[in-house]
Amino acid sequence: MTALASPRAMRALLPALSLVLVLAGIAWLNPRAISYFGFSLMLNLAVPIALATVAQMFVIAGNDLDLSIGPFIGFTGCIAATWLNDTPLLGAAMLLGCIAVYAALGALIALRNLPSIVVTLGMSFVWQGLAILLLPKPGGAAPDWLQALMSVKPPLLPFPVLAALVIAAAAWFGLMRTSYGAVLRGSGGNPAAVARAGWSLLAIKMALFALAGLFGVLSGLALIGITTSADANIGNGYTLLSIAGVILGGGEFVGGVVSPVGAVIGALTLALAASPLLTFLRIPPDWQVGANGAILIIVLAARARIGRRSEP
Amino acid sequence: MTAIRNQPWLWSFLGAGLVWLAAILFTHGTGAGGMLTAALALAVFTVVVGIGQMFVITLGPGNVDLSLPANIGLASAVSMTVMNGSDGRIAIGLLAALGCGLAIGIANYLLIRALRIPPIIATLSASFIIQSIDISYGRGLQIKPPPGFADFANAEILGVPVLAILTVLFSVAAAIALRRTVYGRSALAIGQNMRAARFAGLRVERIRAVTYALCGTLGGLDGALLAGYFRGANVDIGNEYLLASIAVVVIGGTSVAGGKANVPGIWGAALFLVLLLTMLNTFGVSSGVRLLATGLIIVAVIAAAGGERERR
Numbered sequence: 001m002t003a004l005a006s007p008r009a010m011r012a013l014l015p016a017l018s019l020v021l022v023l024a025g026i027a028w029l030n031p032r033a034i035s036y037f038g039f040s041l042m043l044n045l046a047v048p049i050a051l052a053t054v055a056q057m058f059v060i061a062g063n064d065l066d067l068s069i070g071p072f073i074g075f076t077g078c079i080a081a082t083w084l085n086d087t088p089l090l091g092a093a094m095l096l097g098c099i100a101v102y103a104a105l106g107a108l109i110a111l112r113n114l115p116s117i118v119v120t121l122g123m124s125f126v127w128q129g130l131a132i133l134l135l136p137k138p139g140g141a142a143p144d145w146l147q148a149l150m151s152v153k154p155p156l157l158p159f160p161v162l163a164a165l166v167i168a169a170a171a172w173f174g175l176m177r178t179s180y181g182a183v184l185r186g187s188g189g190n191p192a193a194v195a196r197a198g199w200s201l202l203a204i205k206m207a208l209f210a211l212a213g214l215f216g217v218l219s220g221l222a223l224i225g226i227t228t229s230a231d232a233n234i235g236n237g238y239t240l241l242s243i244a245g246v247i248l249g250g251g252e253f254v255g256g257v258v259s260p261v262g263a264v265i266g267a268l269t270l271a272l273a274a275s276p277l278l279t280f281l282r283i284p285p286d287w288q289v290g291a292n293g294a295i296l297i298i299v300l301a302a303r304a305r306i307g308r309r310s311e312p
Numbered sequence: 313m314t315a316i317r318n319q320p321w322l323w324s325f326l327g328a329g330l331v332w333l334a335a336i337l338f339t340h341g342t343g344a345g346g347m348l349t350a351a352l353a354l355a356v357f358t359v360v361v362g363i364g365q366m367f368v369i370t371l372g373p374g375n376v377d378l379s380l381p382a383n384i385g386l387a388s389a390v391s392m393t394v395m396n397g398s399d400g401r402i403a404i405g406l407l408a409a410l411g412c413g414l415a416i417g418i419a420n421y422l423l424i425r426a427l428r429i430p431p432i433i434a435t436l437s438a439s440f441i442i443q444s445i446d447i448s449y450g451r452g453l454q455i456k457p458p459p460g461f462a463d464f465a466n467a468e469i470l471g472v473p474v475l476a477i478l479t480v481l482f483s484v485a486a487a488i489a490l491r492r493t494v495y496g497r498s499a500l501a502i503g504q505n506m507r508a509a510r511f512a513g514l515r516v517e518r519i520r521a522v523t524y525a526l527c528g529t530l531g532g533l534d535g536a537l538l539a540g541y542f543r544g545a546n547v548d549i550g551n552e553y554l555l556a557s558i559a560v561v562v563i564g565g566t567s568v569a570g571g572k573a574n575v576p577g578i579w580g581a582a583l584f585l586v587l588l589l590t591m592l593n594t595f596g597v598s599s600g601v602r603l604l605a606t607g608l609i610i611v612a613v614i615a616a617a618g619g620e621r622e623r624r
Binding site: 112115121124129133136253286288291294297300 | 423447
């Protein structure tokens with residue numbers, strides 16, 4: 001019994017284990033970093049990364065892949081630093097419109113049975129183009145309330161840690177604990193069965209993409225709240241980070257197998273490993289992206305080993 | 313008649329022709345020939361990686377090489393360093409580029425096979441690491457191709473770029489390899505049904521290894537050619553070829569679900585994309601509008617072409 005349960009349990013624990021390992025590495029290299037202030041600094045950009053990862057997770061849950069989430073986050077960030085600041089109502093309407101476009105993309109992909117990789121690659125140009133049109137030069141200013149929100153100093157837990165907990169709990173409850181969440185995941189596991197049970201695959205795809213759009217917008221807002229001004233290219237790195245975060249957190253590309261809590265942990269691991277750990281190890285920033293790739297490979301290799309052992 | 317209309321590549325050539333007409337109508341016919349020459353020259357680079365990507369995508373769902381841009385960037389730097397500006401070292405430099413690409417292709421396959429990582433993530437992680445190697449290796453390098461190589465990459469015969477002629481010959485060879493050789497037919501069979509292909513006694517893993525190695529090698533070749541054509545190598549030289557390589561394969565009539573490939577369509581789609589950019593440049597639009605229009609047109613073309621319903 002335990003022999004059967006243990007590989008699965010180890011698989012589930014793997015994301016947390018990698019986070020602990022990275023934290024242990026940081027603690028060993030620089031004990032002073034493990035403090036309220038240290039975490040606030042090191043996890044500075046973890047909130048937008050975690051939100052982007054959750055956005056990507058919704059798309060992956062439906063067996064699709066969103067290669068446009070980075071430029072999308074950049075574009076919503078540009079809206080936040082311009083229209084949302086100058087004319088809040090118009091800005092909010094624009095952001096809602098962005099979510100509607102995401103839902104429409106889901107509809108297009110479902111109706112025409114299109115490959116999401118190509119559609120979203122095309123959309124990445126669209127978002128990038130819109131961002132450059134809106135903000136040709138870096139600039140703009142984040143609304144004051146957004147800056148205030150992102151620099152809150154809650155007691156006991158640093159804000160990024162608290163925010164990560166809230167994001168993970170919300171996504172976990174919505175996707176893993178509600179009946180429609182099970183249907184959403186089911187559309188990735190066995191779409192035919194879900195359709196025969198009377199659910200509309202079109203509505204499901206639209207819901208998944210709308211959720212991705214919503215979390216993308218939140219990620220853009222969080223990012224601009226931290227950086228206080230925007231740049232058309234500010235979100236570009238988030239596409240690959242978000243995919244890496246989902247996979248690192250135990251998600252699979254097919255079958256609707258995703259883990260919201262794992263995805264947030266994956267995002268935190270990437271945020272910590274990419275820059276603080278490397279800085280403490282005195283590795284030049286040239287290798288930041290490479291470190292992300294290496295972590296991804298190591299974790300997936302570990303997962304494959306565990307998986308292989310569990311087979312009879 | 314229907315046989316001709318059902319040829320998927322026809323539409324991409326038609327689109328290319330229409331875009332060209334729109335551009336020369338705008339200029340009242342001036343520069344029509346020059347536009348075609350430039351389009352042929354630029355299309356070469358997309359076609360070379362497009363053919364590699366086509367063989368990979370043909371292997372079936374989930375097979376795609378996301379490491380091409382990083383691969384092109386690294387190979388361009390490696391080949392230019394090896395050539396070291398001297399005409400006598402062109403051949404060694406080209407071999408170095410091919411070897412660099414081949415090594416990346418083999419590394420991709422080993423990640424997929426040995427660590428059982430899905431191809432998208434394997435090539436993505438690999439591209440992270442390659443990017444870092446490239447940034448670290450190419451830092452501060454100002455590398456120019458030898459004059460002989462640059463002249464060769466830019467040479468024309470009667471207004472037709474020499475590289476385009478060579479690439480057409482290569483495309484014919486690739487089409488024959490796809491339709492008439494054991495390798496090509498095996499790749500198609502694997503894409504249609506990997507289990508059936510395995511039971512039929514095909515050497516599935518060997519074919520996959522060859523395909524990823526081939527795609528990597530073509531990426532390396534592309535890197536050297538690009539550096540020659542643009543008279544210099546840089547880290548970002550391959551960036552646009554992620555979207556381009558996938559888009560030309562899909563627009564050209566190759567099925568993203570695998571098992572159905574089309575070589576002529578890649579030429580049509582590549583000319584379409586290049587002429588589209590030429591047209592937008594002729595209209596004198598800003599870079600934001602250009603990105604926006606490119607993205608929208610790609611999404612529209614994909615949506616109009618439509619995906620395939622599940623066979624079986």
